[in-house]
Amino acid sequence: MEIPRPKPLQFAGCLRIGCLCNGLVLLNSREDLFMWNPFTGCCKKVLSIEFLKQYSDSSIMHVSGLCYDSSTDDYKVVTWVRDGETGMACMIGSCKTKSWTKNCDPYYKEIVSSTSCH
Template structure:
């Protein structure tokens, strides 16, 4: 009797929930808030595979904005702005729950790429995926202290080099009172290299355009008056060569 009842129940379930094409399931899942998707990974192995698939998770993450209310403890917190305009607080990653200081990127926001967020604990850099909760230490900041004693990372950016399958951290450190030097960190090799391109006086927050980091900078010429007016220009970081190229400024005439 119990076995027969089980067979009827399974038949009813198949009738109520017929096979749905995977494309339809994906379209439905893409419309759900990220927090529900994390829970729905437990529904089945198939759903777990679909939701954890990198192209799918990337599509979901690109639709959300993560903001930091303040850079430092105890006020620091992370919040996500959903499609409907609602705001949800995101728990700190487990490796950084007790960190005394936490920032996104450098002192200016700019550490985000492909849905991954660069977190700076002032001792180490962590690559965090808010979608899966995975947080991994990728670089140590100790190496940078030989170039700057005060402000270790003024501005930083995270970008992805598809040719090397490597995420790179591009950060600017103060090298003297009037100029800043650039350091490039490889998350794959966990090493830093100093960029020998011209120094700049001032660097604004980075902007990721077509997988390349761009900055608005003030050019610094050797021997010039440190208090003279600087020339503003836009520079783009070329991933393959770890070099900067100047971008033509817009014509405002």
């Protein structure tokens, strides 16, 4: 049996590959996040990252993750940002509701940048 090759992504602009979850690839542009299925070729905008413009480019931590939440049948995106005097803020995006929630953690003023996708 031959495994089908991924279909090329048709997108005008620059995209960065984020994480993988259940065969789906999280891609990001400067303004939006996309979910791409390389086997069907389907690509869909799932979240806007417009809110990140309130943080300077130097303060954004490129620590992101993608996971599936079976209790809500939703894919979630997790991103850490440096939040001024409060330290680090964890931004959790829901692909289902297309909304973000912010969780501040006063115990972690500094986080070493790394990437982990599960």
